[in-house]
Each structure stands twice: as structure tokens, then as C-alpha cells.
Amino acid sequence: MKTSQTRKDLMHFAKDIIAYLDNNQVAAYVGAVAEMILIKHYKWDKNGAVGNEKGYDAIDDNGLKYEIKSMSYETKTPYVAYKHEAKRGKYDVLSILHFNEKRVSHIPSKEITKFLKTNKKPGCKTKSLRLCFSDELLTMSGKVREKSKFMKLFLKYEDKTFNF
Numbered sequence: 658m659k660t661s662q663t664r665k666d667l668m669h670f671a672k673d674i675i676a677y678l679d680n681n682q683v684a685a686y687v688g689a690v691a692e693m694i695l696i697k698h699y700k701w702d703k704n705g706a707v708g709n710e711k712g713y714d715a716i717d718d719n720g721l722k723y724e725i726k727s728m729s730y731e732t733k734t735p736y737v738a739y740k741h742e743a744k745r746g747k748y749d750v751l752s753i754l755h756f757n758e759k760r761v762s763h764i765p766s767k768e769i770t771k772f773l774k775t776n777k778k779p780g781c782k783t784k785s786l787r788l789c790f791s792d793e794l795l796t797m798s799g800k801v802r803e804k805s806k807f808m809k810l811f812l813k814y815e816d817k818t819f820n821f
Contacts, residue, residue, distance in 0.1 A: 683731045684738075691727030691754040694821050695761065712747025723763070724748035728788060729756040735789035741773050753811065758790055762815040776806055 678686060692714055696703055701715035701723060713722040724744055726737050737753055744751075751769050754761045769786075786807050794805045794812075801809050 680732055684727075684729065687729045687731065687756050688725075688727045691756055692725045695723070695725055695752055695754055698819070698821060712744055713749075721750055722748045723750050723752050724766075726751065726753045727756055728753065735787050737786035737788055739786050741769065745770065753786075753788065755788065755790070759819075759821060760790075760815060761819045762811040762813075764810060764814045768810060768814070772807065772810055 675683075675686075692703075695701070696715050699715075699717065701717050704711060704714055704716060704722075711722075712724070714725040715723045717723070724747070726739055728737060739751070745766075749766055751764045751766060752761060753764070772786075787804060788807055788811055789804070790808070792802065792805050792808060794801060794808060796802055
């Protein structure tokens, strides 16, 4: 990709800007970095010149479409910023990169749909994707904790060889 003059001029400010960003801006920056990391690491193709116009972020050599989400401890919330109604049917795999943990999972979209359908609370339209690495997975009786059900799904599809 050819570097535009604007991008060249921005390089001068790249390190200094981090200190000035608010939490939401850091989350957006982490999202852009996470997308770049995964696309480069797995050698995927980025979807579109201006973002994910078709509802996914990247595509692999086999034609699988990836929606990429990121998390960090900067935002202080254990929830993946994901709206299923807007994304359903537009991607094949939801890839979640936790930036601080340096961990990634590639969860098939059918698993996300199933999880959200079977784990929503009565009266709620949808269930959130809660991912908290400090939570214990099992109760004392050996059952998966209610608040850790999505963590179990993340662990099932985690790429244990991933490193950046």
C-alpha cells in the first residue's frame, strides 16, 4: 500500500498521540491494531479500502470471512463490542483478540448464533459476549459458571499457537 502524504505527516505524532487519547479512542485504536495484527499474522486479505463494507473485516485464501473484534483492559468492561443483529449471516468466523492477554479465538458464526440463542435471559433480546480471564470457569460442583459460559466457548476455539 502506498503511503499518502497525510499518513506520512501523521507519523510525526504517532507516539505522542497515545497519551492524549481517551478510553474510547484507545479502544478504537486497539481495534485497528488488532485487525492489522490478525490480518498480517494469518495472511488474510482486508475487506475493502475503507473498512468492512459487507459486514466482515477480512477473508482468507479459502473464502472464509472473518469479523474481527478486540478487547483490552483500557475500557474496564469484560464485554465484546458486538451487535449480533447487525452482523448475523455476514461472516463465517468471529475472531476476538484480547490485546493485553495476547490471546485470540476464532469462533464459527454458527456457534455465536447458537450461544446467543441458548444463553439469553428471559425478556432480553440478546445475550452479551462476556469475556473475563480472571473469572473461574467452573463452580465448586464442576458446572460452568453462568458468567463464564462465553469464556468456555472462547477457550474451545482459542489459537494456542498465536503470538505477537
